[in-house]
């Protein structure tokens with residue numbers, strides 16, 4: 001069994017391509033399942049640069065998943081997912097949106113620090129000159145809170161903050177440990193997200209240092225490319241599969257209607273190592 005549970009489309013405005021192109025790429029690679037996990041729409045035009053509107057979700061994205069799941073049912077399983085935000089004071093909205101939809105899985109991601117309304121985005125903002133340790137501690141504290149929110153199944157790209165610099169000291173260790181323990185306590189899994197390999201840091205999210213901790217705590221793993229264009233579906237999964245073997249006992253989490261199962265991961269047919 002092999003899955004890619006983290007994909008976007010042009011609907012999030014910083015992605016390219018139609019959902020069907022992502023699905024065709026997943027079929028070409030021999031994936032068993034693809035998870036459609038666009039950024040959650042938010043009210044009051046919040047961060048519209050990086051997401052669809054609520055109206056677009058219900059009139060375009062959600063019905064498109066239904067139609068394509070039917071169209072390709074003999075070739076691939078299409079799962080209804082979501083990449084939700086965790087941002088203090090947005091919980092009620094996010095909870096309600098999740099409850100109103102029939103998701104197979106929900107990824108919880110931290111893309112902003114601070115509170116809703118006074119948030120600092122982590123998308124493109126240049127954090128040059130900010131105190132790197134302090135920023136990392138604030139980020140991992142937010143990951144801990146997202147794990148404790150009870151809203152999610154998968155914690156997304158759980159060390160995304162490293163994109164602003166690796167120059168951290170021992171001071172962040174405790175925050176990382178607290179975050180990982182909260183993920184375990186709340187029975188969540190983490191994704192091996194290969195998009196970091198396509199960024200200047202050239203490393204998966206999370207790093208092997210964090211994956212080692214995940215293994216010690218027996219936190220289960222799943223797989224996501226975070227593709228923002230069709231050709232990135234399943235990208236670098238040869239590397240991710242090696243990490244699943246090393247840190248996840250060769251098992252990957254799959255979801256149906258938010259119920260989790262761990263299954264043995266298989267190799268990709270079309271990827272040559």
Ligand SMILES: [Zn+2]
Pocket residue numbers: 083109111156157
């Ligand atoms: Zn994300």
Ligand SMILES: [Zn+2]
Pocket residue numbers: 006008083226
């Ligand atoms: Zn994403």
